[in-house]
Amino acid sequence: MEGSMKRSDVSTRRWLSVVVIAMVLGATGCAGATEGAPLAASSTTSTVATPASTAAWDPCTIPDEAIEAAGLDVETKSANLVGERPISADWSTCFWRNPLPESWYSVGILSSTFSLDYLREAGPFEQFTAIDGFDGLRFQRKIKYDEVSCGIAFGHEGGVFYFFLEGLARIEPLGDPCVEVERLARSLRPSMPSSI
Numbered sequence: 001m002e003g004s005m006k007r008s009d010v011s012t013r014r015w016l017s018v019v020v021i022a023m024v025l026g027a028t029g030c031a032g033a034t035e036g037a038p039l040a041a042s043s044t045t046s047t048v049a050t051p052a053s054t055a056a057w058d059p060c061t062i063p064d065e066a067i068e069a070a071g072l073d074v075e076t077k078s079a080n081l082v083g084e085r086p087i088s089a090d091w092s093t094c095f096w097r098n099p100l101p102e103s104w105y106s107v108g109i110l111s112s113t114f115s116l117d118y119l120r121e122a123g124p125f126e127q128f129t130a131i132d133g134f135d136g137l138r139f140q141r142k143i144k145y146d147e148v149s150c151g152i153a154f155g156h157e158g159g160v161f162y163f164f165l166e167g168l169a170r171i172e173p174l175g176d177p178c179v180e181v182e183r184l185a186r187s188l189r190p191s192m193p194s195s196i
Helices: 002-028 064-069 116-122 177-191
Strands: 073-078 091-096 105-112 124-130 134-141 149-156 160-169
Touching: 002 073, 002 091, 002 160, 064 073, 105 177, 116 124, 116 149, 134 160, 134 177, 149 177, 160 177
Parallel strands: none
Antiparallel strands: 073 091, 091 105, 105 160, 124 134, 134 149, 149 160
């Protein structure tokens, strides 16, 4: 049990680092130029990325029956990564693990009123690629860790949400993280906002 708690703490700290990076980038409005794209001429006015609406979709509203059908452990559901305080006022979050005895990953769904383009340009992720026959974009984290991870993002009328699967530290993965996160996303897609 103690070893499991230590692995959980390491994984949680890594999740937190990803989210903190996303928050910092979101708060500062950082965005990079697309490779090969011309830079716009400088201007005396600046624009700030503003949310499309006043509240992000709450991923914790996905019914428990859908979570169970997707193969996640309903009992591990948590609206916050650590403690009682939300990660950010701009992001609504929900986290689960796959069931024991073979729990090897945690998955989070993060939702914001920012756009999918904003996530692609200012977020801590890269390698956004289309998935055949599916409306999500697969991506990877820019900062690499030893364990497995993969994500899928979706744009919708109210903003953006994304799945991020991360292997638990020092536990051998029981599958490909990108295959598993896509399986989860496909299973839960009917319980989430429609694409734009």
